[in-house]
Amino acid sequence: MTIARQIHLVRRPKGKPVQEDFALVEAPVADAADGEIQVTALLMSVDPYMRPRLDADQALDAPLLGGGIGRVTQSKNPKFKEGDLVRHSAGFRETFVSDGRGVSVLNRDPELPLSVYMHALGGTGVTAYGGLLGTGALKDGEQVFVSTAGGAVGSVVAQIAKIKGCYVVGSTGTDEKAAWLKGEVGIDAVINYKKENLAEALKAATPNGIDVYFENVGGAHLDAALPRMNLRGRIPVCGMISTYNGDGEGVKNLFSLIYGRIRMEGFVAGDFPHLNADFLADMTHWLKSGKIKYQETILDGFERASEGLIGLFEGKNNGKMLIHIAD
Amino acid sequence: MTIARQIHLVRRPKGKPVQEDFALVEAPVADAADGEIQVTALLMSVDPYMRPRLDADQALDAPLLGGGIGRVTQSKNPKFKEGDLVRHSAGFRETFVSDGRGVSVLNRDPELPLSVYMHALGGTGVTAYGGLLGTGALKDGEQVFVSTAGGAVGSVVAQIAKIKGCYVVGSTGTDEKAAWLKGEVGIDAVINYKKENLAEALKAATPNGIDVYFENVGGAHLDAALPRMNLRGRIPVCGMISTYNGDGEGVKNLFSLIYGRIRMEGFVAGDFPHLNADFLADMTHWLKSGKIKYQETILDGFERASEGLIGLFEGKNNGKMLIHIAD
Numbered sequence: 001m002t003i004a005r006q007i008h009l010v011r012r013p014k015g016k017p018v019q020e021d022f023a024l025v026e027a028p029v030a031d032a033a034d035g036e037i038q039v040t041a042l043l044m045s046v047d048p049y050m051r052p053r054l055d056a057d058q059a060l061d062a063p064l065l066g067g068g069i070g071r072v073t074q075s076k077n078p079k080f081k082e083g084d085l086v087r088h089s090a091g092f093r094e095t096f097v098s099d100g101r102g103v104s105v106l107n108r109d110p111e112l113p114l115s116v117y118m119h120a121l122g123g124t125g126v127t128a129y130g131g132l133l134g135t136g137a138l139k140d141g142e143q144v145f146v147s148t149a150g151g152a153v154g155s156v157v158a159q160i161a162k163i164k165g166c167y168v169v170g171s172t173g174t175d176e177k178a179a180w181l182k183g184e185v186g187i188d189a190v191i192n193y194k195k196e197n198l199a200e201a202l203k204a205a206t207p208n209g210i211d212v213y214f215e216n217v218g219g220a221h222l223d224a225a226l227p228r229m230n231l232r233g234r235i236p237v238c239g240m241i242s243t244y245n246g247d248g249e250g251v252k253n254l255f256s257l258i259y260g261r262i263r264m265e266g267f268v269a270g271d272f273p274h275l276n277a278d279f280l281a282d283m284t285h286w287l288k289s290g291k292i293k294y295q296e297t298i299l300d301g302f303e304r305a306s307e308g309l310i311g312l313f314e315g316k317n318n319g320k321m322l323i324h325i326a327d
Numbered sequence: 328m329t330i331a332r333q334i335h336l337v338r339r340p341k342g343k344p345v346q347e348d349f350a351l352v353e354a355p356v357a358d359a360a361d362g363e364i365q366v367t368a369l370l371m372s373v374d375p376y377m378r379p380r381l382d383a384d385q386a387l388d389a390p391l392l393g394g395g396i397g398r399v400t401q402s403k404n405p406k407f408k409e410g411d412l413v414r415h416s417a418g419f420r421e422t423f424v425s426d427g428r429g430v431s432v433l434n435r436d437p438e439l440p441l442s443v444y445m446h447a448l449g450g451t452g453v454t455a456y457g458g459l460l461g462t463g464a465l466k467d468g469e470q471v472f473v474s475t476a477g478g479a480v481g482s483v484v485a486q487i488a489k490i491k492g493c494y495v496v497g498s499t500g501t502d503e504k505a506a507w508l509k510g511e512v513g514i515d516a517v518i519n520y521k522k523e524n525l526a527e528a529l530k531a532a533t534p535n536g537i538d539v540y541f542e543n544v545g546g547a548h549l550d551a552a553l554p555r556m557n558l559r560g561r562i563p564v565c566g567m568i569s570t571y572n573g574d575g576e577g578v579k580n581l582f583s584l585i586y587g588r589i590r591m592e593g594f595v596a597g598d599f600p601h602l603n604a605d606f607l608a609d610m611t612h613w614l615k616s617g618k619i620k621y622q623e624t625i626l627d628g629f630e631r632a633s634e635g636l637i638g639l640f641e642g643k644n645n646g647k648m649l650i651h652i653a654d
Contacts, residue, residue, distance in 0.1 A: 218581060240582040250577015254545060255567040257593035264591040266584035 002029045002038075004095035006063040007305045013054055016313045021054070022064075022306035029095045032074040037103070039086060040095045044068035045118050046308040046321040063091040064305070069106060069117060071326075080105065087117070094302050094325065109284050114327075119152055119320040120294050121283050123269045127238060128156035129279045130272030132214060135236035135265050141165045142211035143230065145202065147221045149187065150177030152320050153238060157214045158187050159292050169205045171198070171221065184293055199224040209233075215264075218242045219249050226253035226262070235264040295319025329356045329365075331422035333390040334632045340381055343640045348381070349391075349633035356422045359401040364430070366413060367422045371395035372445050373635040373648040391419040391632070396433060396444060398653075407432065414444070421629050421652065436611050441654075446479055446647040447621050448610050450596045454565060455483035456606045457599030459541060462563035462592050468492045469538035470557065472529065474548045476514065477504030479647050480565060484541045485514050486619050496532045498525070498548065511620055526551040536560075542591075545569045546576050553580035553589070562591040622646025 003026050010023045032038045045067050058065055072084040077100045080086065085106040090096050106117060119125060131153075132138050144161040148154040149170025158181065161168045168187040172178050178190045189205040191198065202224045209230040215222060218240030225235070256262065272279070286292040297317040299308045302325045312321050333352045340348045359365045372394050385392055399411040404427045407413065412433040417423050433444055446452065458480075459465050471488040475481040476497025485508065488495045495514040499505050505517040516532040518525065529551045536557040542549060545567030552562070583589065599606070613619040624644040626635045629652045639648050 222581070237581070237584045239585065243579065243582050250579045251581060252570065252577045254549070254564070254578060254591075255570050257564045257591060258566065259593065259595065261593050261595070261598065263593075264581075264584060266586065266588050266590075268586065268588070271588065 001031065002095055003027070004029045004093065005302055006094070007092035007302075008061055009054060009058050009064055010061060012060070017051070017054065017306075017310050019306060019310065022309075024303055024306075030097055032076045032097055034076050036097050036099055037072050037077050037080045037086075038074035038095065038097050039070040039088060039090070039103070040073050041068055041070045041093065041302065041325045042085075042327065043115060043118055044092060044302075044305060044323040044325065045122075046305070046312055046317075046323060048312060050309060051313065063093050064309075065089075065091050067123075068323075069114060085114075087122075092305050109288070112284065112287055115296055115298060115320075115322055115324075116287055116294070118322055119296065120156060120287055120292055121280070124152045124320065125156055125283050126272055126276070126279050127269040128153050128160060129283065130269070130275050131236040131238050131267055132157050132160055132212065134272050134275055135267045136212045136214065136234045138164060138166070138212050142167075143206060143208050144168045144212050144214070145206065145210045145225055145228070146170045146214045147217040147225075148172065148241070149181055149190070150174070151216065154214070154216055155181070155185060155294070155319070156292065159185055159286075161212075162187060163286060163291055167208065169202070169210075171202075171217075180295070193221070199227075202228060212236070214238065216241060219251065222251050223249075223253045226251075226256040229256060229260050229262050231260055233260060233262050235262060237264055237266040296322060298322045298324050300324050328358065329422055330354070331356045331420065332629055333421070334419035334629075335388055336381060336385050336391055337388060339387070344378070344381065344633075344637050346633060346637065349636075351630055351633075357424055359403045359424055361403050363401075363424050363426055364399050364404050364407045364413075365401035365422065365424050366397040366415060366417070366430070367400050368395055368397045368420065368629065368652045369412075369654065370442060370445055370652065371419060371629075371632060371650040372449075373632070373639055373644075373650060375639060377636060378640065390417075391636075392416075393418050394450075396441060412441075414449075419632050436615070438615055439611065442623055442625060442647075442649055442651075443614055443621070445649055446623065447483060447614055447619055448607070451479045451647065452483055452610050453599055453603070453606050454596040455480050455487060456610065457596070457602050458563040458565050458594055459484050459487055459539065461599050461602055462594045463539045463541065463561045465491060465493070465539050465561075469494075470533060470535050471495045471539050471541070472533065472537045472552055472555070473497045473541045474544040474552075475499065475568070476508055476517070477501070478543065481541070481543055482508070482512060482621065482646070483619065486512055486613075488539075489514060490613060490618055494535065496529070496537075498529075498544075507622070520548070526554075529555060539563070541565065543568060546578065549578050550576075550580045553578075553583040556583060556587050556589050558587055560587060560589045562589060564591055564593040623649060625649045625651050627651050 008023045013021045067089040088103045144166045146157045149158045150172035169189045171191045171193045173194045191201045210228045213225040213235045215237045216239045219242035295318045305323045335350045337350045394416040415430045471493045473484045476485045477499035496516045498518045498520045500521045508517045518528045537555045540552040540562045542564045543566040546569035622645045632650045
């Protein structure tokens with residue numbers, strides 16, 4: 001029997017979450033019984049998708065739903081041994097017991113920091129890789145436009161496209177991210193959509209049109225991209241953040257799909273099991289050779305999890321937001 | 328040397344075309360020289376897509392652009408022999424000479440009326456067949472929604488889907504077409520979108536969702552269909568008539584594409600050469616066995632071509648509008 005900490009939601013946030021919406025709770029954790037494992041948290045992931053859950057799916061007075069990486073400290077399940085690194089979606093708990101469902105062993109490359117398995121080598125990375133190369137069917141040397149190219153997914157998309165010899169244009173909403181994309185990441189053109197007329201800027205930045213538009217935004221971004229699409233262009237649809245709050249302009253240029261024979265197709269991270277081996281091999285190589293750059297903001301200490309989640313909606317992160325609990 | 332009639336555009340219509348916009352002109356036609364054929368018109372096609380051409384592409388004081396079926400009356404081109412039936416896009420001319428480009432021999436099934444080669448066995452039919460089975464990748468027994476199901480393309484789409492054992496819902500704008508679709512064609516549910524709330528009526532009519540939405544309209548039709556789409560549903564985009572005049576509401580429900588993994592894809596009639604043999608075999612069989620029903624309005628006499636075109640925009644046709652010149 002162990003005592004371990006959890007982060008609970010104690011009331012539903014009104015607008016942006018605040019500290020009073022959460023509580024740090026101590027609770028007993030049993031030893032692993034037959035078929036079970038006990039896991040201690042090492043890293044936890046803090047993500048934008050968690051916010052809407054707080055309004056509905058997330059139970060009150062229960063551990064926050066979420067994913068992370070932990071280490072197996074006890075095992076009575078033959079699929080795991082003590083010391084194994086595992087991925088899990090068991091929520092914001094310092095230590096927990098599981099029957100192994102939803103938990104998978106993580107084969108870490110010792111030359112890479114563990115944190116990259118929470119973004120470039122995690123769901124973020126496979127979303128970018130599968131969406132661009134699978135759904136988007138990118139070919140070497142094509143013309144690519146990525147919306148929110150400074151974001152966790154968008155920045156990986158932009159870099160994979162560069163690795164594939166493509167001409168890459170990205171949109172972003174801050175000068176700081178624009179500078180990182182141009183200087184560090186080395187994409188071909190960056191549009192700050194908050195400062196520029198998006199449609200005009202995109203037209204000027206894509207003299208050879210667009211073969212693949214990686215869609216994260218919807219609305220005005222999609223209307224700007226559609227008339228620029230080349231024949232048989234593809235629009236893998238990863239997100240449409242401009243529409244999530246029910247506002248945003250309707251899309252008016254969809255007739256461009258017809259004569260352009262454009263394909264728009266939605267996908268989620270879990271759609272690419274057939275690409276997983278290639279993804280892990282390629283991304284590991286690209287990270288080790290410095291071809292994929294990333295940004296991360298890591299807060300140290302389990303008790304800072306709610307601070308991390310709150311900070312995400314105040315723009316306090318640069319790249320992926322993580323909570324570090326132990327090594 | 329022959330004298331033959333042509334229909335000319337003599338001024339650009341303001342709004343709906345009127346008789347004064349056109350003229351019946353007599354002009355000499357030379358005999359076929361080496362490599363040429365002379366063709367006499369039998370049937371001519373009158374289509375909605377001709378209207379926008381009158382504002383721009385169509386030259387003044389020249390034969391109206393358009394397609395039809397004729398018979399070769401002289402041939403000095405080894406690809407054709409006298410008496411051959413041919414398809415052509417030589418415009419509204421009673422007799423014409425051609426070097427054979429854009430003209431193809433028509434292998435008519437003697438049991439079918441020639442007129443069906445201008446719709447169900449012509450561009451209309453291959454658009455429906457290729458869009459539904461090729462782009463739409465329809466599987467037997469799926470749930471199908473067709474917009475403007477009473478139209479030339481939509482009615483063929485609805486009937487192919489029924490032949491494939493599907494549950495078929497169609498939208499149309501008149502009670503007369505709704506009655507024909509329900510009674511003669513036998514689709515499962517019809518929505519008169521001018522009288523009913525489209526989104527509510529579509530929800531009620533699709534208890535098992537939609538696997539394929541055959542898109543002819545865009546706008547509110549697409550917004551109604553998107554939330555009803557089943558996982559991995561497909562939206563072949565044939566037309567978006569609600570947007571052609573630059574008005575119409577923007578589309579707001581595109582985020583449904585993401586979790587539904589929906590694919591939207593544009594196409595045109597010419598995209599299916601790989602399906603052409605199957606199309607001709609299937610459609611000939613379906614027409615001869617009465618499985619595909621159609622409506623056509625045939626005006627008799629070359630001089631009635633402009634009347635036919637004008638009538639099209641006054642709703643004077645039931646199904647495909649054709650001009651009959653000779654047998």
